[in-house]
Amino acid sequence: RKEVEQDPGPFNVPEGATVAFNCTYSNSASQSFFWYRQDCRKEPKLLMSVYSSGNEDGRFTAQLNRASQYISLLIRDSKLSDSATYLCVVNPMNSGYSTLTFGKGTMLLVSP
Amino acid sequence: EAQVTQNPRYLITVTGKKLTVTCSQNMNHEYMSWYRQDPGLGLRQIYYSMNVEVTDKGDVPEGYKVSRKEKRNFPLILESPSPNQTSLYFCASRAPFTGELFFGEGSRLTVL
Numbered sequence: 001r002k003e004v005e006q007d008p009g010p011f012n013v014p015e016g017a018t019v020a021f022n023c024t025y026s027n028s029a030s031q032s033f034f035w036y037r038q039d040c041r042k043e044p045k046l047l048m049s050v051y052s053s054g055n056e057d058g059r060f061t062a063q064l065n066r067a068s069q070y071i072s073l074l075i076r077d078s079k080l081s082d083s084a085t086y087l088c089v090v091n092p093m094n095s096g097y098s099t100l101t102f103g104k105g106t107m108l109l110v111s112p
Numbered sequence: 113e114a115q116v117t118q119n120p121r122y123l124i125t126v127t128g129k130k131l132t133v134t135c136s137q138n139m140n141h142e143y144m145s146w147y148r149q150d151p152g153l154g155l156r157q158i159y160y161s162m163n164v165e166v167t168d169k170g171d172v173p174e175g176y177k178v179s180r181k182e183k184r185n186f187p188l189i190l191e192s193p194s195p196n197q198t199s200l201y202f203c204a205s206r207a208p209f210t211g212e213l214f215f216g217e218g219s220r221l222t223v224l
Contacts, residue, residue: 032211043202043215044155087155091211099170100213102147104154 003027004090006103013110017078021106023088024070032091033064033071037084038105044087047073078110114139118203118216125193126224133188133219135203143206144186145170145213146178148199155202161186193223 088103157170
């Protein structure tokens with residue numbers, strides 16, 4: 001099983017749709033989880049951290065399920081500007097951030 | 113403005129000609145890292161540095177060297193580049209408490 005797996009997509013959705021991405025991780029000792037957004041040919045940027053209790057930032061909701069070892073990202077009321085690749089990032093270490101493992105990303109295309 | 117700066121942004125070179133990609137951050141971050149991104153493979157860590165004079169191998173260190181003589185700079189050195197090192201390279205530094213990675217804009221390297 002790969003360390004961090006994501007559905008590569010692309011997810012093609014119309015404006016206003018709700019879309020959800022899942023990401024599974026193999027290391028049960030993983031402690032920290034993040035979603036990054038990467039626009040085409042640009043650098044990744046942090047979208048949000050994922051907390052154990054789940055967290056929301058405007059139209060974006062992130063959740064963590066430790067028992068099943070997956071995290072999710074829900075985007076409500078999709079905008080054209082949400083079109084990007086979403087990277088799931090996991091810190092597999094028990095302490096520190098010496099290395100982070102990136103998923104290969106899920107591409108989202110929002111159309112008018 | 114807080115930022116990570118990489119140079120050059122674009123480079124075409126030939127096999128065997130040594131090159132250095134510079135990376136500098138102005139956020140006083142202790143942790144810095146280099147990644148390469150290839151289609152279908154996602155972001156893979158090359159080397160990272162927890163602090164000055166402390167560097168360690170990531171997942172794909174072969175063919176690369178790094179140095180960390182001062183906190184702000186973390187150059188990536190390709191002593192004898194080969195075509196399989198053609199890739200998009202990102203330098204990143206990490207905020208100490210949030211764990212957020214700040215990426216440079218990327219350096220697109222082509223080795224002929």
